[in-house]
Amino acid sequence: MSDLFLLRHRTIAGLNQLSIYLENGGFKTWKKAVTAQKPEDLINEVKASGLRGRGGAGFPTGVKWSFLPNNIWPHYVVANSDESEPGTFKDREILEYNPYQFLEGLMLASYAVQAKDAYIYFRGEFWQIARRFDERIAELTASGYLGDHLFGTDYSLRIHTHLGAGAYICGEETALLESIEGRLGQPRLRPPFPAVEGLFGLPTVINNVETLTNLPVIIGEGAARFRSVGTEKSPGTKIFSLSGRVKKPGNYELPLGTTFRELIFTHGEGIINDAKIKAIMPAGASSALIPATDVALDTPMDYESVPALGGQLGSASVIILDETVNISDLVKDTVHFFKHESCGKCTPCREGTYWMSCIIDRIVSGKSKKEDIDLLLTVARNMQNKCFCALGEFSTTAVVSAIDKFRADFEARLES
Amino acid sequence: MEKLVTLQIDGRSVTVPAGTMIVDAAKKLDIIIPTFCYHPKLKPAGMCRVCLVDVGRPQIDRATNQPVLNEDGTPKIVFGPKLETACTTPVSEGMVVWGATEKVMEARKEILEFLLTSHPLDCPVCDKGGECPLQNLTLKFGPTESRFEFDEKKHLSKHVPLGELIYLDRERCIQCGRCVRFQDQIADDPVIGFSERGRSIQIVSFSEPGFDSIFSGNTTDICPVGALTTADFRFGARTWEMENKASICTQCSVGCNIIYNTRREVKSGKIVIKRVMPRQNEEVNEIWICDKGRFTYHYANSPERLTTPLIRRNGELVRVSWEEAIEFAAQKVKAAGSKLAVIASGRLSNEDLYTLKKFSTEIEGKAILHTTISGGDWVSRVGMAPGSDLSKLEKGSTILVFASDLHEEAPLWWLRVKGAAERGATLIVANARKTRLDKFATHTLRYRYGEEAKALDEIISGKSEISMAVKEAENLVVFYGSDGLGLAQSAYVAEKLAGLLTSTGHTGKPNNGLIAVWQKGNDQGAWELGYKTDQHLEDTISAAMGVYIAGADPVSEDPGLKIALQRAGFIIVQDLFLTDTARLADVVFPAQAVMEREGTAVTGERRMQYYAPAVCEPEGTRPDHSITCAIAQAAGMSLTVATTAEIFEQMTAAPGVFHNITLNQLRETCEQWPRIGRNEVYYAGTAFDNKDGLGVILPLNQDQEKPLPAAIPEAVTVPQGQFLAVPVTRLYDRGGTVITSDMVKERITRNLISLNPKDADKIKAAAGDRILLHLAGRDIEGLLGLDNGQPEGVVLVTRSMGALLSTPALAAVSVIEPATQKS
Amino acid sequence: MNQLLRKHSLEVEKILAKYPPDQKRAVVMPLLHLVQQEDGFISRERMQEIAEIAGITTTEVASVVGFYTLFHDAPGARIKIQVCTDVACDLRGAREYLNGLCSQLGINPGETTEDGLVSIEEVKCLAACDHAPMFQAHIGDALEYHENQTVERTLDWLKSMIASMKSPASAVEKKTTDDGGSHE
Numbered sequence A: 001m002s003d004l005f006l007l008r009h010r011t012i013a014g015l016n017q018l019s020i021y022l023e024n025g026g027f028k029t030w031k032k033a034v035t036a037q038k039p040e041d042l043i044n045e046v047k048a049s050g051l052r053g054r055g056g057a058g059f060p061t062g063v064k065w066s067f068l069p070n071n072i073w074p075h076y077v078v079a080n081s082d083e084s085e086p087g088t089f090k091d092r093e094i095l096e097y098n099p100y101q102f103l104e105g106l107m108l109a110s111y112a113v114q115a116k117d118a119y120i121y122f123r124g125e126f127w128q129i130a131r132r133f134d135e136r137i138a139e140l141t142a143s144g145y146l147g148d149h150l151f152g153t154d155y156s157l158r159i160h161t162h163l164g165a166g167a168y169i170c171g172e173e174t175a176l177l178e179s180i181e182g183r184l185g186q187p188r189l190r191p192p193f194p195a196v197e198g199l200f201g202l203p204t205v206i207n208n209v210e211t212l213t214n215l216p217v218i219i220g221e222g223a224a225r226f227r228s229v230g231t232e233k234s235p236g237t238k239i240f241s242l243s244g245r246v247k248k249p250g251n252y253e254l255p256l257g258t259t260f261r262e263l264i265f266t267h268g269e270g271i272i273n274d275a276k277i278k279a280i281m282p283a284g285a286s287s288a289l290i291p292a293t294d295v296a297l298d299t300p301m302d303y304e305s306v307p308a309l310g311g312q313l314g315s316a317s318v319i320i321l322d323e324t325v326n327i328s329d330l331v332k333d334t335v336h337f338f339k340h341e342s343c344g345k346c347t348p349c350r351e352g353t354y355w356m357s358c359i360i361d362r363i364v365s366g367k368s369k370k371e372d373i374d375l376l377l378t379v380a381r382n383m384q385n386k387c388f389c390a391l392g393e394f395s396t397t398a399v400v401s402a403i404d405k406f407r408a409d410f411e412a413r414l415e416s
Numbered sequence B: 001m002e003k004l005v006t007l008q009i010d011g012r013s014v015t016v017p018a019g020t021m022i023v024d025a026a027k028k029l030d031i032i033i034p035t036f037c038y039h040p041k042l043k044p045a046g047m048c049r050v051c052l053v054d055v056g057r058p059q060i061d062r063a064t065n066q067p068v069l070n071e072d073g074t075p076k077i078v079f080g081p082k083l084e085t086a087c088t089t090p091v092s093e094g095m096v097v098w099g100a101t102e103k104v105m106e107a108r109k110e111i112l113e114f115l116l117t118s119h120p121l122d123c124p125v126c127d128k129g130g131e132c133p134l135q136n137l138t139l140k141f142g143p144t145e146s147r148f149e150f151d152e153k154k155h156l157s158k159h160v161p162l163g164e165l166i167y168l169d170r171e172r173c174i175q176c177g178r179c180v181r182f183q184d185q186i187a188d189d190p191v192i193g194f195s196e197r198g199r200s201i202q203i204v205s206f207s208e209p210g211f212d213s214i215f216s217g218n219t220t221d222i223c224p225v226g227a228l229t230t231a232d233f234r235f236g237a238r239t240w241e242m243e244n245k246a247s248i249c250t251q252c253s254v255g256c257n258i259i260y261n262t263r264r265e266v267k268s269g270k271i272v273i274k275r276v277m278p279r280q281n282e283e284v285n286e287i288w289i290c291d292k293g294r295f296t297y298h299y300a301n302s303p304e305r306l307t308t309p310l311i312r313r314n315g316e317l318v319r320v321s322w323e324e325a326i327e328f329a330a331q332k333v334k335a336a337g338s339k340l341a342v343i344a345s346g347r348l349s350n351e352d353l354y355t356l357k358k359f360s361t362e363i364e365g366k367a368i369l370h371t372t373i374s375g376g377d378w379v380s381r382v383g384m385a386p387g388s389d390l391s392k393l394e395k396g397s398t399i400l401v402f403a404s405d406l407h408e409e410a411p412l413w414w415l416r417v418k419g420a421a422e423r424g425a426t427l428i429v430a431n432a433r434k435t436r437l438d439k440f441a442t443h444t445l446r447y448r449y450g451e452e453a454k455a456l457d458e459i460i461s462g463k464s465e466i467s468m469a470v471k472e473a474e475n476l477v478v479f480y481g482s483d484g485l486g487l488a489q490s491a492y493v494a495e496k497l498a499g500l501l502t503s504t505g506h507t508g509k510p511n512n513g514l515i516a517v518w519q520k521g522n523d524q525g526a527w528e529l530g531y532k533t534d535q536h537l538e539d540t541i542s543a544a545m546g547v548y549i550a551g552a553d554p555v556s557e558d559p560g561l562k563i564a565l566q567r568a569g570f571i572i573v574q575d576l577f578l579t580d581t582a583r584l585a586d587v588v589f590p591a592q593a594v595m596e597r598e599g600t601a602v603t604g605e606r607r608m609q610y611y612a613p614a615v616c617e618p619e620g621t622r623p624d625h626s627i628t629c630a631i632a633q634a635a636g637m638s639l640t641v642a643t644t645a646e647i648f649e650q651m652t653a654a655p656g657v658f659h660n661i662t663l664n665q666l667r668e669t670c671e672q673w674p675r676i677g678r679n680e681v682y683y684a685g686t687a688f689d690n691k692d693g694l695g696v697i698l699p700l701n702q703d704q705e706k707p708l709p710a711a712i713p714e715a716v717t718v719p720q721g722q723f724l725a726v727p728v729t730r731l732y733d734r735g736g737t738v739i740t741s742d743m744v745k746e747r748i749t750r751n752l753i754s755l756n757p758k759d760a761d762k763i764k765a766a767a768g769d770r771i772l773l774h775l776a777g778r779d780i781e782g783l784l785g786l787d788n789g790q791p792e793g794v795v796l797v798t799r800s801m802g803a804l805l806s807t808p809a810l811a812a813v814s815v816i817e818p819a820t821q822k823s
Numbered sequence C: 001m002n003q004l005l006r007k008h009s010l011e012v013e014k015i016l017a018k019y020p021p022d023q024k025r026a027v028v029m030p031l032l033h034l035v036q037q038e039d040g041f042i043s044r045e046r047m048q049e050i051a052e053i054a055g056i057t058t059t060e061v062a063s064v065v066g067f068y069t070l071f072h073d074a075p076g077a078r079i080k081i082q083v084c085t086d087v088a089c090d091l092r093g094a095r096e097y098l099n100g101l102c103s104q105l106g107i108n109p110g111e112t113t114e115d116g117l118v119s120i121e122e123v124k125c126l127a128a129c130d131h132a133p134m135f136q137a138h139i140g141d142a143l144e145y146h147e148n149q150t151v152e153r154t155l156d157w158l159k160s161m162i163a164s165m166k167s168p169a170s171a172v173e174k175k176t177t178d179d180g181g182s183h184e
């Protein structure tokens, strides 16, 4: 296994205890940043590292931070721990087993944009994890790593947890902000962007848990160290959540640019019963279905190469489908997921996911006419580029690519 | 200066203020971009996605910051990969918008198809049929048939009461959120909301009572489909069967412009009012009205209406002919001569009041205005000047609201003052208790009931931020009401506030002046015509040989007046109902309601407005002025019977503020913005185009004799164990034009008497208890309500609820019957 | 009197302190969690109390309850089992597991056993895809994950839970059950 930047608990037992984290150099970077570095130094280092957001969009983190206006205060930082994309379970591992590194990252981000309050938004199901974080935050405050006048400086920082309550859309950053503010988790109009008008109407940085967990490495060990793995445009490592029809599902931290083949066959130890691999969903339920050709399997997993295959890297939740799977069943699952999670705000998503679910149910149950496959495709296409936020768009990707690439699976249902 | 931006839409150029959304810019060119969720009065939401258009912007060279040019020298325009919502995209310089390309039309059709597949196609029975944007837009842009299967259409409940006034048809709702956003952003009553999500998302209300907002009816106007309907109009009529009759609401002194929708009923053959709708007047009520104005018109149809004159015989009022009643009244009038007191109210039109004033002048009697507040002569001198418009008030302007609970007393003014505060105007709310306007105030000044004079001193001569905000304001608008005040106190308040406006140079120019929050639609008109209030009405009546009362019911307000009237030689009353006052009369004439006749009235902002009859009068009734003239004629006076139009001519020919005003002026309209008209394919609601006149603000009345200085009201000290009882006004009271409507039955204030909970604890009383209020010489009985926002030591007594308190007084309080003992 | 405020004044204070004083509305979700932990669901009276503390209307609180699937406005079974049948879990036998469990308990997904003790629901991804089949259980104020399940294993666990609920002495233990799946 290559360098671990993130899943360091796998080699250091008990890293989720403060004493052990400290013994392993924990919070040194934090102390140094607050006492000896300027906020701009941190922003510049992160920019130099080329770190890209791990929450899905892959936007350069340092650039995002520099959008915050310096004439409007206070600033906020929000950690996105909503992790709800079907097939994604990487943040949960960090939160349970390497929580302090994540916290240190969140603290560094807060210092970089001079936020004095930061929030961690946990999905509601992470209720116990959130409780543990309340304890950890109290512990850090008692030990002087959080609170007022840190290390005798003027800088103060408080971290608060906020618990969601079962809504995938709250992972979308503006819906997440609405949710913290005590409203329905429906996305906001943009512009204004959160960097200018975010939480409570003030400039806000929102970053994914994994993104933030990279920061102690980048600030502590330097951008060059971070860039020593991964590719030029996609530097660093990435946690790939591997699931579906593989022998050994799980999280694998690998350099960006590792091929699908290596992930699936080396780390995941191949397909259950050594069946034939059929398709890959590289970004959870929101992915396009990529037929598992040799070309596809040899494609490096990074922010440039996957789009070239017609997919997205997203949060790198790689779901593997083999020949035992009828793709229409899978599409039924994704469509039902999005129908359940559509926030209902915009017409195409609210209505489209509902109608897609009616049609796919008909198809899967063998009760449909041939035209229904095209009808399903039409509904998906009619939604595309018209939705208020990405959720609605996501709901169509699996449908369109599945009918495009695996139409026979749908037709097989008609005959039965 | 507003910054202007020029752009092109569908190949045509238009220049609009920066910040305008593409849809509104297109409206200026009469280009239709369909919308559902967008409403020009609400913040853009971009939810329905029907307004998608193709938007291009000039490409800017990053290095030079100059537009990149095509070969032919025109700026190079780049179009984004996606269509953009015209309702959320502000215009920018050089923008190019295409609103009818194939791509756009396709997208529109697809969105409409999505909406229609979940929408019932029950247009033939829908209340919105004929005025439905979804129906109209579908005809113009929609698919001809749907490809989705009808069986799978969600079937949802169709008659969900959100409250007793508003019903929801869940199948018809297209989740545009206009109603929810109206309640939140405009009414500040977020008592309806979305629940659940995805396709299951639905409108709910959890308030008690349901949909607890005095502006609820407006949501049915702006609902772009027939999902929200009023209990009043549901299944009432088809929109195309009805006629639109422009009128003015006279339930308070705002003077909202309205439309009565009328229809001739097949059974009775009578023309009746089916509903009341707002009529757009951006300077008065924009496109809104309150629920009192919308739902209480039923009084006109009440079976209790008087339809024949009555004369007292052997102690009983008996029906007689008009001739007999007129003759009888004329004899009495002749006998009384100058010892006749004339009492009128702002329920009458200017024409009635003018006639009555002439009548009293001819006999050299007194013309008295019966109302709760005084000081209209000051309003007449330093009121709002021509050219004023509350919606123009913003940063730099100050609004002072003194002793008024605008939300209850004049809801539309509350909305508009709140709007001004949100645009940045400095709002000062001075009152002895907490009111709903406090939340929007820049400063609140809390004084004690009875110490209004001190509070005024503080504002006028103090050095506080409040004083500065008042004095240094570019524009200053001052409202005063009668919260806790009687006539004497309000006369003083008006005089002081008028002095403040004058001394700070805030008179005689637009958007400056004094506004009295009258209870009736034309109180200000009466002042303009020279009527005065009488602080010693009891003595006046006692001393009179006869009293002639038109459109007023003083007995229901003041017990002293009842005794005085019983002593008066004789009483003539003209009214719609057999009021408490009419019951004491010797002769009663049946008059006509505002929707049955024409006339003019003056609002608190001194805007003169005209109204025409909407329905026929009940047989046997006459307009007030013609009753007055008939009595005068029979009494041999010079007044002769004339039509309303003729009286208007006389009135405007005579010197005074009405001089030279013409009917045409009152009925003039101009294009208003935003455009709301119902004839458009899309619109912002069912509010009606104003084709019948916007009215005119009267010139200031400087010639009127200067009011006499008011006495400083004595500060009251409240002895231990006693309370100060003060009168206050609530929106829904037991007035004759409110209780006669079944619609608002549930909303009428129940508690007559209100205490601070701490005081209630002290006397061991609880909400709902039957309470006795012992005032000097009499007792008042009523249900108790509790209010945290009112000061301790004070009992609030609601006006027009049958309790007879018109001026602050000392009182003791005791419990007669606890609420818990009642079944 | 606001019961919630009276009973949990400290907890409410703590929650209020998390957010800027002029953003009181933000306390809605934490307070709903607090109430649900105590009562198992959120009654209308509680919504009113929360509305009062947050300075918003009861309707606004109810809207929030309605939007989020983890908030319940009616009491449910004592033990609520939520099986993830989303894409990744489905690929690893979650649906067969769900059907097996349901048939053993004699109920359909979405139903509660006759004695009101156990209910089973299907839910969307719970971020435990690599340990499918899995479920999440709501028991009183606890929410716990159970991973790498088989029908038998779940039934055993249920039996012991029900037994411990019936014996008043032992309180329900609350911890994540990571039956077998570890992250070494």
Ligand SMILES: Cc1cc2nc3c(=O)[nH]c(=O)nc-3n(C[C@H](O)[C@H](O)[C@H](O)COP(=O)(O)O)c2cc1C
Residues within 6 Å of the ligand: A052, A053, A054, A055, A056, A057, A058, A059, A061, A080, A081, A082, A083, A084, A085, A168, A169, A170, A171, A172, A173, A174, A206, A207, A208, A209, A211, A212, A389, A390, A391
């Ligand atoms: C429907 C939807 C769901 C999302 N869910 C998550 C999520 O669970 N976790 C996350 O970190 N980002 C999620 N995102 C992405 C966030 O909106 C946002 O881009 C991200 O938190 C930014 O952090 P990063 O720059 O560190 O990636 C989601 C986006 C969408 C549109």
Ligand code: SF4
Residues within 6 Å of the ligand: A169, A186, A187, A341, A342, A343, A344, A345, A346, A347, A349, A350, A387, A388, A389, A390, A391, A392, A393
């Ligand atoms: S696409 Fe529309 S309905 Fe779907 S989640 Fe986004 S805003 Fe809500």
Ligand code: FES
Residues within 6 Å of the ligand: B034, B035, B036, B037, B038, B045, B046, B047, B048, B049, B050, B051, B052, B085, B086, B087, B088
């Ligand atoms: S999205 Fe523009 S009108 Fe609805």
